[in-house]
Amino acid sequence: MTPTFASAGPAGDRFVDRHVGPRADRQDGTDDVQVMLDHLGYATVDDLIDTAVPASIRLDGPLDLPAARTEAEVLADLRAIAGKNQTRTQMIGLGYYDTITPAVIRRGVLESPAWYTAYTPYQPEISQGRLEALLNFQTVVSDLTGLEVANASLLDEATAVAEAVALMWRAAKRGPAAGPGVVVLDSDLFPQSLSVTQGRAEAIGLPVVVADLSAGFTSGVAAALADADLTGADVVGVVVQQLGASGQARELAPLVDAAKEAGALVTVATDLLALTILTAPGDVGADIAVGSAQRFGVPLFYGGPHAAFMAVRKGIERMLPGRIVGVSLDADGAPAYRLALQTREQHIRREKATSNICTAQALLAIVASMYAIYHGPDGLRAIAERVHGRALAVAKGAHALGLDVEHDDFFDTVRIVVPGRAAEILAAADAVGINLYAPDADHVQIACDETTTSFHVEQLLAVLNLDGADLAFVAAGEPVPARLARTSEYLTHPVFHAHRSETQMMRYLRALSDKDLALDRTMIPLGSCTMKLNAAIQMEPISWPELAGLHPFAPREQALGYAELIGSLEAQLAEITGYAAVSVQPNAGSQGEFAGLLAIRNYHRSRGEGARTICLIPASAHGTNAASAAMAGMRVVVVATAADGEILLDDLRAKLDQHGDQVAAIMITYPSTHGVYEEHVREVCDLVHAAGGQVYIDGANLNALVGLAKPGQFGGDVSHLNLHKTFCIPHGGGGPGVGPIGVAPHLVPFLPGDPLDPQGATPVAAAPFGSAGILPIPYAYVSLMGPDGLRRATEIAVVSANYIASRLNDAFPVLYTGPGGLVAHECILDLRPLTAQTGVTAEDVAKRLMDYGFHAPTLSFPVPGTLMVEPTESEDLHELDRFIHAMLAIRAEIDEVAAGTWTLTDSPLRNAPHTATSVVSDAWDKPYSRETAAYPVAELRTAKYWPPVRRVDGARGDRNLVCSCPPIEAYAEPGESLTTTEENR
Numbered sequence: 001m002t003p004t005f006a007s008a009g010p011a012g013d014r015f016v017d018r019h020v021g022p023r024a025d026r027q028d029g030t031d032d033v034q035v036m037l038d039h040l041g042y043a044t045v046d047d048l049i050d051t052a053v054p055a056s057i058r059l060d061g062p063l064d065l066p067a068a069r070t071e072a073e074v075l076a077d078l079r080a081i082a083g084k085n086q087t088r089t090q091m092i093g094l095g096y097y098d099t100i101t102p103a104v105i106r107r108g109v110l111e112s113p114a115w116y117t118a119y120t121p122y123q124p125e126i127s128q129g130r131l132e133a134l135l136n137f138q139t140v141v142s143d144l145t146g147l148e149v150a151n152a153s154l155l156d157e158a159t160a161v162a163e164a165v166a167l168m169w170r171a172a173k174r175g176p177a178a179g180p181g182v183v184v185l186d187s188d189l190f191p192q193s194l195s196v197t198q199g200r201a202e203a204i205g206l207p208v209v210v211a212d213l214s215a216g217f218t219s220g221v222a223a224a225l226a227d228a229d230l231t232g233a234d235v236v237g238v239v240v241q242q243l244g245a246s247g248q249a250r251e252l253a254p255l256v257d258a259a260k261e262a263g264a265l266v267t268v269a270t271d272l273l274a275l276t277i278l279t280a281p282g283d284v285g286a287d288i289a290v291g292s293a294q295r296f297g298v299p300l301f302y303g304g305p306h307a308a309f310m311a312v313r314k315g316i317e318r319m320l321p322g323r324i325v326g327v328s329l330d331a332d333g334a335p336a337y338r339l340a341l342q343t344r345e346q347h348i349r350r351e352k353a354t355s356n357i358c359t360a361q362a363l364l365a366i367v368a369s370m371y372a373i374y375h376g377p378d379g380l381r382a383i384a385e386r387v388h389g390r391a392l393a394v395a396k397g398a399h400a401l402g403l404d405v406e407h408d409d410f411f412d413t414v415r416i417v418v419p420g421r422a423a424e425i426l427a428a429a430d431a432v433g434i435n436l437y438a439p440d441a442d443h444v445q446i447a448c449d450e451t452t453t454s455f456h457v458e459q460l461l462a463v464l465n466l467d468g469a470d471l472a473f474v475a476a477g478e479p480v481p482a483r484l485a486r487t488s489e490y491l492t493h494p495v496f497h498a499h500r501s502e503t504q505m506m507r508y509l510r511a512l513s514d515k516d517l518a519l520d521r522t523m524i525p526l527g528s529c530t531m532k533l534n535a536a537i538q539m540e541p542i543s544w545p546e547l548a549g550l551h552p553f554a555p556r557e558q559a560l561g562y563a564e565l566i567g568s569l570e571a572q573l574a575e576i577t578g579y580a581a582v583s584v585q586p587n588a589g590s591q592g593e594f595a596g597l598l599a600i601r602n603y604h605r606s607r608g609e610g611a612r613t614i615c616l617i618p619a620s621a622h623g624t625n626a627a628s629a630a631m632a633g634m635r636v637v638v639v640a641t642a643a644d645g646e647i648l649l650d651d652l653r654a655k656l657d658q659h660g661d662q663v664a665a666i667m668i669t670y671p672s673t674h675g676v677y678e679e680h681v682r683e684v685c686d687l688v689h690a691a692g693g694q695v696y697i698d699g700a701n702l703n704a705l706v707g708l709a710k711p712g713q714f715g716g717d718v719s720h721l722n723l724h725k726t727f728c729i730p731h732g733g734g735g736p737g738v739g740p741i742g743v744a745p746h747l748v749p750f751l752p753g754d755p756l757d758p759q760g761a762t763p764v765a766a767a768p769f770g771s772a773g774i775l776p777i778p779y780a781y782v783s784l785m786g787p788d789g790l791r792r793a794t795e796i797a798v799v800s801a802n803y804i805a806s807r808l809n810d811a812f813p814v815l816y817t818g819p820g821g822l823v824a825h826e827c828i829l830d831l832r833p834l835t836a837q838t839g840v841t842a843e844d845v846a847k848r849l850m851d852y853g854f855h856a857p858t859l860s861f862p863v864p865g866t867l868m869v870e871p872t873e874s875e876d877l878h879e880l881d882r883f884i885h886a887m888l889a890i891r892a893e894i895d896e897v898a899a900g901t902w903t904l905t906d907s908p909l910r911n912a913p914h915t916a917t918s919v920v921s922d923a924w925d926k927p928y929s930r931e932t933a934a935y936p937v938a939e940l941r942t943a944k945y946w947p948p949v950r951r952v953d954g955a956r957g958d959r960n961l962v963c964s965c966p967p968i969e970a971y972a973e974p975g976e977s978l979t980t981t982e983e984n985r
Contacts, residue, residue: 085560092435129511305361401471582741664693831867
């Protein structure tokens, strides 16, 4: 059946014709799709799809979605939706603050495809720019918190607090003889941090109590333990909010000292901007610091995406969750950046992983790091002093009006006592366009930020002047009290002083991006990662003020546009997947997994089947599946896979018989992690359902299903969807992402709840709608493609993957195939026989591809010694052939090694990648030519990407962990050993 497109206007107005790469209208009359079909031996796309996709799961009709619209129509629609939001001066606080994104950073990073189309930097040689930017972020966090090691971002502050609690529990190393242990949470934590952390702790049975620490550590903890019937329990760790939800600025030293005396580790939830003038947690002995970098130039985005952070003292850095960028050396002895320690640890440790976070918020961390570079330490301090000065002016004005200010010590948030009149004040503030926060009927809070002006202060005092008093006071700024003030230096590295002019900033951003290989240069054929086009038209609305400027806790009536957009997108995703309802709250695929498993767990408990705690997971599954199951309090039991890559049904039956009524769920990926449409997926689902379990279908490979099949109709009870894959939210160098979950009707009551609603279901993110600010991207994608376009994208992704598999099979055998000998949207190339014959590894091929101007396919996952290739629908035939030619040329080089022309050690494969510096060196001693090294195919002469470093020594980087900006002199002598992070600081 030939797709029809209802979009108005000529063919050129159809977005699908721009999104889908293979062309039917080449100037020479070539039809890209037909060329691929002819090679594969199929007359039509339908013939191939009918062979590849099992009839038992196929849809019997089109998706029930509106017809495709033009770019102009979709932009107009989004303008109308955005116009229903009401912008205000946001002074709610609670961890979210308005900020100014410097235009050079907005244009040079957020709106630059060189940054937002980049993949997670697992291949460091072609990721040096984003790795340097993330190292800068780590340095900002490490310097400001006063702790030695920071990670490259987490998802949001609430989940960062939860991760810190888990880290403290692990670091305590409690033996079997230890008594009951507990983690204490400050009652003045942001409410969303409390609700998310308590939910996660409950899921894994980790005892936590909430204590009022305002009157002192000892008395507060004792009262909390008594209330929880835990008197005498060992306090394993404590989480303190340096700037409380109430606005109070805590003197950290007495709390930290008391906690240490009790034998506890200490986490401080803090604020980077405040730390330019307030005591650094590390300076008073804290073990961990967490928080959000949002106010460093990242818009409010109605809750996200925002880069959270975590920093730790030396000694527990190897337990740090998330990504860590470190410094090592390349093959020439030059410093080179790489991911360190816990790179994809979930795929190694699985259910024993310390976290299920796979990627986080790299793009937003880069924005925050550039904000710090743009302003420098003096500029950041000046902003902080201005913010504090505005807050002081509000407090002094309130005092002049006879109102009580609850706390004497604060940074940006002033809590004012207004008995019974909070609602009246909120309404009066709203009338002048300002949002405030009222924790109860007797208090209002006013949070100042970078955008707060003296005029805002005047407006606020007029609002507070309920009795019309004459107001005359002098709002003189004052420094913070000495007992709270910072005394240590920060951001002393030259990078934070060298880019004061916009000219230099612009060039720095360009220089970094030029080092990287992103989708704006070449296809990124990463299996399971779906690096498809992120169209500019989809990206355009996210920076509109009506969408970027809303606070996540603003009154819902001010966000009617977001309500419409989110409601429409959730309905569209429910239709595409066949589920009853969708929640967009999970702000990463890993968090979608966790949310889905929590829904299953809570469903079983609601039926009195709390003993169902076993999660069956195929041996080939994504590592985050097992880690997420463990986080949800489930025990993982592995199901074997057959030789053809399918789930081994006999082993599944045996596991179901063995565990019976303990089975909570099975997690499967469909198409399978091996890149094939498993014919027996319905049988798998039926077997698990018959045993009383639920079926979780991982949506990582949904790009092979949209418009062809619905997981909610062929047996799934819940799925997470990677909007940063199938639905075009860009990867951004390792995040942002969105991982919403779709659920069957019986699981709808167990979808994630509002983090500010203590009576609701367990939330999994800090904001009610997660990373709402990037939801216009998938909304636009679905609207632009329409039902036929979405199906067409899936079909062409499958055709392209099979074309590559067929063209490369003789050189690199395809490991798994499904019905008709076909693959789904990706294929696994088996290099193990070649490795056994020649010693050339899959990693050698991955590095050599860089010389050909390509990002490597997914390396050694899900099968060690293989490459998994996914071309997506966005790449045209020329680009597919260019990749094929590169791979065949590399196979010819492997044959040269096999023939003895080169030894493996002296081959271009083992010496790849080759930098410009290495090729022009006078000391060229390789048995192959410089031309072979740099220009192995002729077309590279007109478009050559030069990797900035040679192959990076990963093991060395882990042994000598350097994860903040080394001093300039560390780069002066290539080959010298870099020292530890602490010495570099």
